[in-house]
Each structure stands twice: as structure tokens, then as C-alpha cells.
Amino acid sequence: MKKFVDRALGTALLPALSFVMAFVISGFVIAFSDSKVLKLAGSPGKFITTALSTVGNAYLALFQGSVYDPNLAHSHGFLRGFYPLSETIVTATPLILTGLAVALAFQSGLFNIGAQGQFIFGAIAASYVGFHFALTPVLHVMLALLAGVLSAALWGGIVGVLKARTGAHEVIVTIMMNYIAGFFILWILKTTTFLRHGRLDPIAPDVNPSSQLPHLAGANFRLHAGILVALAAAYFVWWLLNRTTIGFRFRAVGANAAAAKTAGISVGYVTIATMALCGALAGLGGAVHVLGSEYALTADIAGSFGFDAITVALLGRAKPLGTVFAALLFGALRTGGRTMQSNTTTPLDIVLVIQALIVLFIAAPTLVRFIFRIKNLKTQEALASKGWNG
Amino acid sequence: MKNFIAMKSFTATQRRQTWLHIVLFVIALFELKAFGFGNLANAKTTFGFTLAKEWVLIHTWIIGSSTGSYLFSIIALIAAVAAIALIALKKRAGFATAITGVALMMGFLCWAAAGKFIPLTGMLQGSLLLAVPLVFGSMSGLLSERSGVINIAIEGQLLAGAFASGVVASLTHKSALGLLVAPLAGALISLLLATFAIKFSVDQVILGFVLNVLVIGLTDFLYKKLLIPYQATWNSGPSFSRIEIPLIGKLPIIGPIFFNQTLIVYLMYLIVGVITFSLFKTKWGLRTRAVGEHPTAADSVGIDVNKLRFRNVLIAGLVSGLGGAYFTIGSTGSFSKEMTSGAGFIALAALIFGKWTPMGAVSAALLFGFADNLQGTLSIIGVSIPSEFMLMVPYVATIIAVSGLVGRVRAPKADGIHYSRGGSH
Numbered sequence: 001m002k003k004f005v006d007r008a009l010g011t012a013l014l015p016a017l018s019f020v021m022a023f024v025i026s027g028f029v030i031a032f033s034d035s036k037v038l039k040l041a042g043s044p045g046k047f048i049t050t051a052l053s054t055v056g057n058a059y060l061a062l063f064q065g066s067v068y069d070p071n072l073a074h075s076h077g078f079l080r081g082f083y084p085l086s087e088t089i090v091t092a093t094p095l096i097l098t099g100l101a102v103a104l105a106f107q108s109g110l111f112n113i114g115a116q117g118q119f120i121f122g123a124i125a126a127s128y129v130g131f132h133f134a135l136t137p138v139l140h141v142m143l144a145l146l147a148g149v150l151s152a153a154l155w156g157g158i159v160g161v162l163k164a165r166t167g168a169h170e171v172i173v174t175i176m177m178n179y180i181a182g183f184f185i186l187w188i189l190k191t192t193t194f195l196r197h198g199r200l201d202p203i204a205p206d207v208n209p210s211s212q213l214p215h216l217a218g219a220n221f222r223l224h225a226g227i228l229v230a231l232a233a234a235y236f237v238w239w240l241l242n243r244t245t246i247g248f249r250f251r252a253v254g255a256n257a258a259a260a261k262t263a264g265i266s267v268g269y270v271t272i273a274t275m276a277l278c279g280a281l282a283g284l285g286g287a288v289h290v291l292g293s294e295y296a297l298t299a300d301i302a303g304s305f306g307f308d309a310i311t312v313a314l315l316g317r318a319k320p321l322g323t324v325f326a327a328l329l330f331g332a333l334r335t336g337g338r339t340m341q342s343n344t345t346t347p348l349d350i351v352l353v354i355q356a357l358i359v360l361f362i363a364a365p366t367l368v369r370f371i372f373r374i375k376n377l378k379t380q381e382a383l384a385s386k387g388w389n390g
Numbered sequence: 391m392k393n394f395i396a397m398k399s400f401t402a403t404q405r406r407q408t409w410l411h412i413v414l415f416v417i418a419l420f421e422l423k424a425f426g427f428g429n430l431a432n433a434k435t436t437f438g439f440t441l442a443k444e445w446v447l448i449h450t451w452i453i454g455s456s457t458g459s460y461l462f463s464i465i466a467l468i469a470a471v472a473a474i475a476l477i478a479l480k481k482r483a484g485f486a487t488a489i490t491g492v493a494l495m496m497g498f499l500c501w502a503a504a505g506k507f508i509p510l511t512g513m514l515q516g517s518l519l520l521a522v523p524l525v526f527g528s529m530s531g532l533l534s535e536r537s538g539v540i541n542i543a544i545e546g547q548l549l550a551g552a553f554a555s556g557v558v559a560s561l562t563h564k565s566a567l568g569l570l571v572a573p574l575a576g577a578l579i580s581l582l583l584a585t586f587a588i589k590f591s592v593d594q595v596i597l598g599f600v601l602n603v604l605v606i607g608l609t610d611f612l613y614k615k616l617l618i619p620y621q622a623t624w625n626s627g628p629s630f631s632r633i634e635i636p637l638i639g640k641l642p643i644i645g646p647i648f649f650n651q652t653l654i655v656y657l658m659y660l661i662v663g664v665i666t667f668s669l670f671k672t673k674w675g676l677r678t679r680a681v682g683e684h685p686t687a688a689d690s691v692g693i694d695v696n697k698l699r700f701r702n703v704l705i706a707g708l709v710s711g712l713g714g715a716y717f718t719i720g721s722t723g724s725f726s727k728e729m730t731s732g733a734g735f736i737a738l739a740a741l742i743f744g745k746w747t748p749m750g751a752v753s754a755a756l757l758f759g760f761a762d763n764l765q766g767t768l769s770i771i772g773v774s775i776p777s778e779f780m781l782m783v784p785y786v787a788t789i790i791a792v793s794g795l796v797g798r799v800r801a802p803k804a805d806g807i808h809y810s811r812g813g814s815h
Contacts, residue, residue, distance in 0.1 A: 029608070033615045112596055168792040171542075171595055175735050176785040187778035309664060310599060347614035352607025359600050364590040384593040 015315065017368050018361035026354045027055040030346055058346040065339020066332035067390035084335060086223040090293050092331025094119070096230040097285030098309030099316060099323040100237050101156075101278040105170075106318035107241055108274040109254035111385035114159060115175030115282040116306025117181030121155040122148035122283025123290045124185060126295035128194070130207025130290065141210040141291065145229070148287025149280045155181070156279015157272060164268035170275070171385065178306065186299050194297065213292040226292035231324065233281060238320040250274055282306065306333075314359045318383055330355060404782050411473045411483075414490050418466035421494060425462030425501035433504035439511050439643060450507075458500030466493035502773045513767050514760075515647045518655070520689025521759025522720070523548055523730065525658055526713020528744065528751040529665055530576070534706035535746060536669065536700045538682040540806040542598025543583050544710050545734025546605035547576040551714020553609045556725035557617070559627030559718065568719045569628060569653070569712070575628055577704050578712015579605060584703040591808040606728060613727050629723035630654065654712070654720040661709060666748040678702060682802035685809040695809045710734070739788035744793075746802060758784040 031037050031051035040047040064070070066088045073081025099116040105112035126148035135143065159177065162168040186196050189202035196205045213225040241247040252260040253270045261267050285305060290297060312330055316322030333355065337348040361368055363383070368374075400408065433455040440449050453461075461585055473486035481775075499508055527544040534541035554575035559568030579601055586592040617625040630652040634640075639649040677698055680688040687696045692696040717729050743757075744750025765780035 024580070029611065033612055035620075037615075113599070162789070164794050166793040168789065172739065172792050173789055176739065176788050179732065179785045181734075183778040183781050187776050190776070230647050311603065314596060314600075316704055345615070347611050349607050349610035349614060353611060354607075356600050356604035356607055359587070360597075360604070363596060363600070364586055364591045366590045367586075383596065385595040 014365055014368060015362060017372060018358045021361055021371070022354045022357035023059070025357055027352050029353060030055050030058050030350060034345065037248060058340055060346050061340040061343045062333070062336035064336070066336030073314045080220065083221065084173035084339070086217060086221040087334045088328065088332040089227050090222050090224070091335050092327045093226040093230045093292065094285040094289040095308060095312055095331050096324050097233055097288065098282045098305050099312035099327045100320060101282035101285070102309045102313035103316060103318040103320065103323045104237055104281065105274055105278045106313060106383055107254050108250040108270055109257060110271065110274055111171050112163065112275070112278050113171055114156060114177050115309040116302055117174070117178040117301045118152040118279040118282035118285040119306045120158045120181040120185050122152040122286030123297055123301045124188060125151035125283070126287030126290045127204050127207060130211040131205040132207055135210060137210045140208065141213060144207070144211045144291055145287045148283045151275045152283020152286065153280040156282070157276035160275030162274035163275070164271045185301070189297065189299055196296070202299045206251055206295040207291060211291055212295065213288065222293055224292035226288035229284065229288055233284060234320040234324050237281070246273070262318065282309070308355070311355045311359045314383060315362060402403060407483065408474055411470050411477070411487070411490070415467060415470040415493070418470060418490070418494055419811055421459060422463035422467070423499050423525050425497060426456060426463050432640060435500045435503050436507045438743050439508040453500060455500050455504035459497045461491045462497030462500060466490050466497060502768060503771055506771045507770070508767065510644050511646055513763055516766070517756065517760040517763040518647055520762045521732045521755045522658055522716045523552060523713045524653055524737045524740050524755035524758055525662065525752055526716070527680065527710050527734050528659060528755050530706040530713070531738055532665065532708035532746065532748060532751055533709060534703045535741070535805050536682045536802055537586070537678045538685060538802060538804040538807065538809065539587055539699050539700040540594040540598065541703070541706055542595055542738065542762050543601040544737050545730055545732065546602040547579045547707050548714040548717070548730045548734050549605050549609055549728070550575040550579050552681040552712035552717035552729055553612070553725055555715040556718030556723070557624060559723065560625055561623065565628045565630055565719045569715055572715035573681065573708040573711040576709070576714060577707035579636070580703050580707025584700045587808070588700055591810070594806050602734070610727055614616035617725060618628065625724050627719060627723045629719045629721060652720055654716050657712065662748060662752055669748060671756040682782050682804055686806050736784055739784065743788055743791045745800070
């Protein structure tokens, strides 16, 4: 038991310290960009109290917007106070899936920046199956999810095939394919098949109710069954990596491709399989997002789910469970950030700064060790991608 | 003959280049069939050549749309065959390839703009402008990657430069000060990149990505917090006006495209020239390339690998930061949210497309600028191809390039690998 606690502390300490530092630095950014604070630069006492209250209010709003809102609880009953938490989970659901798409790639030694494009293809396919067909409820949801998974697996698989056959680096190819997917969704939303009847702005029809994911906590909450799908996917990735031969091969190639090749593992096969699976996961994210909370495909459907996925996977150290927690944390930051933006004068975008700083510190344990003078801060091996020739 | 057709005596490069030209030949055939013999019997295409007050050779050139397509397709066919012949004879085929490409493009334009007016000179001038940040960005990538540090943070450096120059120019009402600050802002991002990559040996691709997120977050935040509410003081800076170079600025076609531009464009010519020269003709250049290809060997002859890399990454930041100034004081003067919109990534693509050479990267940047501007021009004159597909061109081209269809693309050997004495990890 003591060993377990030690290990948990060791693993959690670095993220926790990074988290604290990121919030402190962002606090300075918030304070020093506030006109109210800056006007008091002449009187140090007032300056510090105003700065502290500005930052405090911003972070309080961030918490209220992402976990528990006492005002809502007061007016609508205790349980409604947790409405922000349910919103956090709704935002985190696609993030878990895209985060897994990046994390799984890391395990095979690949850096998948393409979750954004894969998400888009998943969303397009799920939306099409959702609004175009009318089927029995359970079957319809299954088919729509499957369509999203398959189309995104194909889109992701292209990257794997290119890498395996020609050596084209997955970072470059996925960056380019994100742009291509972005333009593709702009185009497809203009076609008569996808454009909602009578609309000029790019929006597809709502998916049929039979293909929508069921709500989990009644009509007052948007919380939907997608979170169960995401958690199941996280378990699947854990099982695949730790309990199957294929997963062992993935990790072997990720640890040392040359050694894996010598041991008789086909590196090309692993690359293609990994990228297709990553595509499938991100595509599932897109499908769940459309069928669970958005219902209608729009040009901006992917938001920044695919890009945040990278910071999520990095924060989660490319482990399935870590990715789930990281996605919940960033989901909370996103959701709370919206409340912070509307209730205080602090824009949502500070959340990006916090995310980037957390990941930056986690990636440089030497720096954290140096700042906090901790000699034996336990860190796992740093995540790495491979250079252009890798 | 059978051996020749099977390309058995060809090297891998020859084979690949031959296939490329066979593809170009087929495209030219398609163009001839579809456009040259198309149903544009009486339509005419007008090309405009004059922009302002330059000396004029011809104002406009009017050609029958079908005739034009027919003519240019035939030229492309001949040039493609010539290129294949040159490749078979192991001669340089670059010129023939260029003619094939330009003829294909002209044939396409004749058809696409049937019955319409294409301002050719204006289009090329716009292409150069769109290529400016790409050239700066790819030069930044070149400086850093030839010495062995992967620079994915170009986007962040451009954005930081754009933001800093816009804000400073607005606060001080002096565009010159903005121009001074922009490179410093880019170098600040580089300082983070170099410190974390070289000192803390953080993975460079991951690091670059995170730095981009950091800069996007910071500039978005400050934009909403300061630049929107206090627009008059914070975000209404002056911008550079065009300067026409005497005499050569008056040359027909070339003059308005290259020599009637803002200061930033002239700085770009200078930087490209200096980098091209220094990389291949100076001690610094030799050392940079040595450190990027084989750091251990460089170290063994007394070059401080990490110090040189650190310095090069900083210079790279200066260059892309300066490129960022193009977005604000180089055009309208004001900053807008995420205004670089991926230029840093296309610059990276241009660097790879250009095989990590200065001239290759510049050519690729110009090509991408042209593709972008062509899309704009065609959507204005109303061509039936969806603009989204035109916009995909640079990205698809880059994927084709890295897949080795154009020729083997090889990064500097030690690019992205942390160096420490006694073994790299």
C-alpha cells in the first residue's frame, strides 16, 4: 500500500507542480493586462490587492463555470448546481477520444497531429448516416458511430500507408491533411446533399432522433451516453496495449523500431494499424460529438478538439487513464473559461496559455526540479517523437 | 528498346522523374482534349499586363480561349517529351519541367477565364505578397533545421512578430519601431525553443507545437483584453507604403511585381541573398551544415555544437519575427486574431518541398503563394471549380513531395536529435 501511495505521489507530483506554476504565471498575465490594475501602478498597496482580486475572481469564475455553481443551486435546487460539471463532461467526451488518438500513436512512436482532420471525417460520416436514414433507434446509433469510425480510420490509415510505403513523415502529412479536411468540410456543407434546406450558412440538417445518443441525467442536462463510449474506448486502448500481442508490437516499435524489426515485427504493419486505429478513435470522437450534443454538422464542428488532444495526450503521458483525467481537466478549463469570459473581463483564451504552460513544464522535469529544489522528483521517460528522418 | 521502356538502366531518381513527366504529359493530353477541343468556339480570354505607371510593352493580350488552350497544351506536350528525353540522357531537365508547368497553367487559364479578363501582372504581384511570410518562415526553419533543431514554432514566431510590431507601431505611431520589435518578439519564442530543446533536451516537435499554442493563447488573450476595447491606442498602427525603386521599378511586368513593394519585401530579398551566400560560402555556413549532419564529427574538430545551434535558433527567430511584421505594418497596420492562419506551417512545408535548400524553399514559397492567389483570382472571376479544392493545392502538393514522388526529400541527418557529448539520445 505504501509503495502504491509513493508511486501515486511520484506520478502526480510533477503534473501538480506544473499545474500550480501554470496558474501562477497565467495569473500574472491576467493581472498585468487588466486596465483597472494597471491604473493603480502608482500605489503599490492598492495595486496588489486589486491585482489579487482580479485574478481571484477570474479563477473563481473558472471553477464555478466548470464544477459547481452555487447560484444555480440556490435557484434550481442542489443538483442543478452541478450543471457546470455535466457541461465539463460533455466537453471532455470528444477530448478523451481525440486524446486517445494521439496517445495511442505516441505508444507506437508516432506523433499524430491529425486528430483534427480525423475528427472532421468522423463527424461528416456520422452526420450523413444520422440525417439521411431513418432506422430503428439502437441500430441507427450503432451504424452512425460505425460510419464515423470507418471513414476516419481510412483517413488516418492513409497517413500510415504513406509512412510505411514511402517514409513520408507523419507530422508533416497529418498537418497537411488537417488543412485538406478543413477545406473538405467547407465544401461538403455547400453541396445540396449536406446543406440544410432553406439555409445559406454552412449547416447540415439535424440528425434524426433515432440516431442521437441518449441523455443520461434527464432533459435539464446535456450529459449524454458519449462519455460511456469514451470511457469504454479508453479501457479498450489500455486492454489493447497491455493485454494483446498487437499492443505489445505497438509498444515494441514505439520503444525501439530497429530492435522490433530485428525481432521480426513488421514496422510497416504496425505503423498502418496504429494510424488507422488512431483515426478510428478520433473519428469516434467526431461521431459522438455530432450524435450526442451538436446534432447538426457545421463547418466549425471540430473546434479545437483535435489540437487540444495533443496537449491532453502529453499531459496524460500517453497513458489511457492519464488521458481521461487530462481531458476532464482541459474540458473543465474550456467550460469554465466560457463562464469566466462572460462573468469577468478575462477572455477565455487564457485557458490556452494555461494548457501550453502545464505541458511545457511537464515536458521539462529538469526545470521543475530546479525551481522547487526537489532532488528526487520521480519522472517517467520523456515522451518523444522522431525527427524528420525517423 | 524494351529495356529502355522498362526503365531498367535508369537510376531510382531518373525513374521517379520520368514518371512525374509522364503524369504531366497525360495532364497536358487531357487539357488538349477537354479545353483545346472544348466548346468555347467564340470565347476570348484577355490577359492584362499593366498595373500602374510602369513603361508599357503591351497592355493586354487577347486570345481565343480554345486556340490558347490548344496552343499551350501542345507546348506542354512537347516540353514534357523533351524533359523525358533529357532525363534519359542524364541531362538537367529543370528548364523543360518549368516550361511544361507554365504552359499547362496558361492553357488552363485560357479555358478557365474564357470570355473574361485576367490581370496577369497583378496576379503575380499578389502571389509575391502572399509568399512573403512563407519565405521568411521557411528561411527561419532553414537556419534552425540545417543546424539540427526542428522548428515547428515558425507559426508562433510569425504571430509573435505580427503582434509585437502591430502593437508597438500603434502605441508609438512609428512603423520603424514596430519593424525593430518584430524580430525581437520572434527571437523571444526562439529563446524558449532553444532553452528547452538544447538545455533541457525536450523533444523538439512537441516543444514547437506547445510554443505555438502558447503564442496563439497569449495573443488571442491580449487581443480580446486590450486590442479590441482600446483599439484607438493599441491597434491602429501605421503601415509601410510601397517604395518604387528608380528605373528598374519602371520595367514592364517585372518592375511592379518585384520593385514596387514595401520595405519588408526588400528586406526579404536581402535576407534570402545573405542566407544563401553564407550557408554555402562562409565558415559559419560550413559549421552549421556540419552540426546539422554530423554533430559528433563537428564536435571532434572543436565546434561547440550546442552553442552554434542555440545561436542559429535565435537568428531563426529574428528572421521569422521580422516576417511576422509583414502581417501588420507590412499591410494594413492592424492586428487581428490568429492572423497568420497557418502560414508558419505552409512555410515549413515550403522548406521541406524545397529539400532544405534556400532556393528550393523560396521557389516552393512562391509556388504556394501563386496557388493561393490563383484561387482568389479565379473565385473573383467566377470559375466553376470550388475554391476549397484550389485551396487544398499547396497541402496536397506537400504530401506528394514528402512521399518522394518528386525526388527523395531528405532532412539534415541530425535534425531534431538532441546532442550531448558522449552519445546522443
